[in-house]
Amino acid sequence: MKIRVYYEDTDSGGVVYHANYLNFMERARTEWLRDLGVNQHSLKIKDNVMFVVANMAIKFKKSAVLDDELTVHTKLLKLKPCSLDLIQDIFKGDELLIQSSITVACIDASQLKPLKIPTEIKKLMETL
Amino acid sequence: MKIRVYYEDTDSGGVVYHANYLNFMERARTEWLRDLGVNQHSLKIKDNVMFVVANMAIKFKKSAVLDDELTVHTKLLKLKPCSLDLIQDIFKGDELLIQSSITVACIDASQLKPLKIPTEIKKLMETL
Amino acid sequence: MKIRVYYEDTDSGGVVYHANYLNFMERARTEWLRDLGVNQHSLKIKDNVMFVVANMAIKFKKSAVLDDELTVHTKLLKLKPCSLDLIQDIFKGDELLIQSSITVACIDASQLKPLKIPTEIKKLMETL
Amino acid sequence: MKIRVYYEDTDSGGVVYHANYLNFMERARTEWLRDLGVNQHSLKIKDNVMFVVANMAIKFKKSAVLDDELTVHTKLLKLKPCSLDLIQDIFKGDELLIQSSITVACIDASQLKPLKIPTEIKKLMETL
Numbered sequence: 001m002k003i004r005v006y007y008e009d010t011d012s013g014g015v016v017y018h019a020n021y022l023n024f025m026e027r028a029r030t031e032w033l034r035d036l037g038v039n040q041h042s043l044k045i046k047d048n049v050m051f052v053v054a055n056m057a058i059k060f061k062k063s064a065v066l067d068d069e070l071t072v073h074t075k076l077l078k079l080k081p082c083s084l085d086l087i088q089d090i091f092k093g094d095e096l097l098i099q100s101s102i103t104v105a106c107i108d109a110s111q112l113k114p115l116k117i118p119t120e121i122k123k124l125m126e127t128l
Numbered sequence: 129m130k131i132r133v134y135y136e137d138t139d140s141g142g143v144v145y146h147a148n149y150l151n152f153m154e155r156a157r158t159e160w161l162r163d164l165g166v167n168q169h170s171l172k173i174k175d176n177v178m179f180v181v182a183n184m185a186i187k188f189k190k191s192a193v194l195d196d197e198l199t200v201h202t203k204l205l206k207l208k209p210c211s212l213d214l215i216q217d218i219f220k221g222d223e224l225l226i227q228s229s230i231t232v233a234c235i236d237a238s239q240l241k242p243l244k245i246p247t248e249i250k251k252l253m254e255t256l
Numbered sequence: 257m258k259i260r261v262y263y264e265d266t267d268s269g270g271v272v273y274h275a276n277y278l279n280f281m282e283r284a285r286t287e288w289l290r291d292l293g294v295n296q297h298s299l300k301i302k303d304n305v306m307f308v309v310a311n312m313a314i315k316f317k318k319s320a321v322l323d324d325e326l327t328v329h330t331k332l333l334k335l336k337p338c339s340l341d342l343i344q345d346i347f348k349g350d351e352l353l354i355q356s357s358i359t360v361a362c363i364d365a366s367q368l369k370p371l372k373i374p375t376e377i378k379k380l381m382e383t384l
Numbered sequence: 385m386k387i388r389v390y391y392e393d394t395d396s397g398g399v400v401y402h403a404n405y406l407n408f409m410e411r412a413r414t415e416w417l418r419d420l421g422v423n424q425h426s427l428k429i430k431d432n433v434m435f436v437v438a439n440m441a442i443k444f445k446k447s448a449v450l451d452d453e454l455t456v457h458t459k460l461l462k463l464k465p466c467s468l469d470l471i472q473d474i475f476k477g478d479e480l481l482i483q484s485s486i487t488v489a490c491i492d493a494s495q496l497k498p499l500k501i502p503t504e505i506k507k508l509m510e511t512l
Binding site: 240 | 268271274275276278279300306308309310311313314315316319365368
């Protein structure tokens with residue numbers, strides 16, 4: 001997934017504000033799910049299911065600046081009953097800027113409690 | 129209401145990113161309502177009522193920078209059946225940075241449709 | 257310009273947080289300038305020139321929600337020596353959600369003072 | 385440091401958007417530095433020195449919602465020549481919501497390269 005850096009993403013250090021890389025990764029996870037056929041809005045409204053970040057380890061190696069075009073790579077590492085482990089890396093061209101490993105938990109959207117990943121979605125993910 | 133400018137609020141132009149002044153104004157409206165005894169979270173959960181911005185005119189006169197301490201002044205201009213007109217100005221010390229006039233509408237939180245301002249809240253606002 | 261609504265753009269009211277529409281409009285202005293051949297990052301670094309929002313009037317007519325695909329229309333209304341007036345509207349399909357009129361000022365990036373729009377850029381804009 | 389949750393901090397999941405906890409932690413680091421007598425804006429402008437996040441591990445245990453009042457605890461774990469390790473936890477009352485360990489690097493603000501922490505600041509930190 002391609003991401004363009006706009007003014008909103010930067011800070012007065014002249015680079016992308018660190019927390020905003022998490023936005024880029026979240027956009028990439030959303031598109032990764034959409035590519036699998038999963039729409040998070042209808043998943044929440046119709047099935048009362050949400051995917052939320054439970055754990056995250058990030059290494060900020062290099063900074064991006066205004067107008068950069070970045071690519072986010074998302075890779076499924078492990079599929080567990082109620083969560084999934086992902087690797088998400090952000091590149092500028094061939095250069096690795098950000099490395100992260102993320103656990104995304106499946107939860108009940110109204111009670112915010114752990115939930116088994118719906119079987120249909122699990123099957124789609126197992127095809128990866 | 130006092131607001132401190134953090135890195136998150138700035139952009140690579142070296143100043144506060146223009147849309148973030150709207151966050152400062154929203155914080156000030158929330159505290160203005162809280163001072164009146166209105167908690168927006170319980171208003172939404174218990175009474176299905178939300179206040180949302182319907183119209184806004186803003187003049188960006190001067191820029192704030194990292195670490196500035198700003199003050200947001202909120203003044204009720206006019207109380208209407210389903211909405212209120214406010215003036216919100218942002219100062220750095222005595223210097224006026226931002227001038228705005230805002231119409232906030234009262235809406236039904238589930239259907240997102242106009243709603244009369246609840247009588248209790250209206251009475252509280254009339255005391256101002 | 258097409259914009260997809262992600263979690264980062266929404267708030268607990270269930271809709272896009274009002275200030276985030278300003279981000280969408282800023283992205284569209286950046287791409288509008290890029291289409292004209294103007295790169296804001298190099299404009300700042302090489303020529304010490306920035307475009308900043310000086311005035312804005314916005315009408316929030318309808319709300320967008322998670323996963324919506326929006327379109328931002330940007331139209332030059334008037335070109336002045338040190339600023340330009342734009343109309344920016346946000347649509348969801350055929351439906352108009354947001355109407356805005358914006359004055360963007362040209363400034364000296366280090367002193368943050370008004371500046372004449374560089375002749376080359378002015379000529380590019382006059383072709384519109 | 386006390387943080388109030390506003391609409392800008394939440395997402396349509398009804399809770400605080402995960403990346404926004406990083407904003408809260410950044411505000412707390414800024415105030416932690418200010419309490420030590422270090423102003424990041426003048427540090428950058430006068431001394432060409434910036435502190436940036438190099439590594440971060442975060443555990444999102446529980447969610448905060450609109451209008452919550454949170455507390456961020458910041459503790460220095462280890463002081464190294466060019467960086468420092470911090471523990472930052474976010475509480476709602478007595479309840480631990482977020483646990484994080486963060487490495488903050490000292491860099492040259494113009495070249496974005498590693499830099500020894502200035503002796504004066506190091507001495508201030510050693511008193512903790």
